[in-house]
Amino acid sequence: MADRIVTCRYLKAFNTQCTAEAIDPDGEAVICARPAAEVMRTVSDAQAKPREKGRS
Numbered sequence: 001m002a003d004r005i006v007t008c009r010y011l012k013a014f015n016t017q018c019t020a021e022a023i024d025p026d027g028e029a030v031i032c033a034r035p036a037a038e039v040m041r042t043v044s045d046a047q048a049k050p051r052e053k054g055r056s
């Protein structure tokens with residue numbers, strides 16, 4: 001196993017590469033804690049929402 005630090009693959013706005021250390025270098029999503037937390041929050045928010053029809 002390489003001993004290098006694997007950095008986040010997440011691209012911030014304007015294609016700026018995030019340089020934080022990835023939380024799981026061998027994981028499917030090589031990202032740091034910040035976007036991971038955002039994704040988890042988005043998923044739980046979406047699941048908590050009642051499904052309403054005809055709303056825009």
Ligand SMILES: [Zn+2]
Nearest residue numbers: 008010018032
């Ligand atoms: Zn990051």
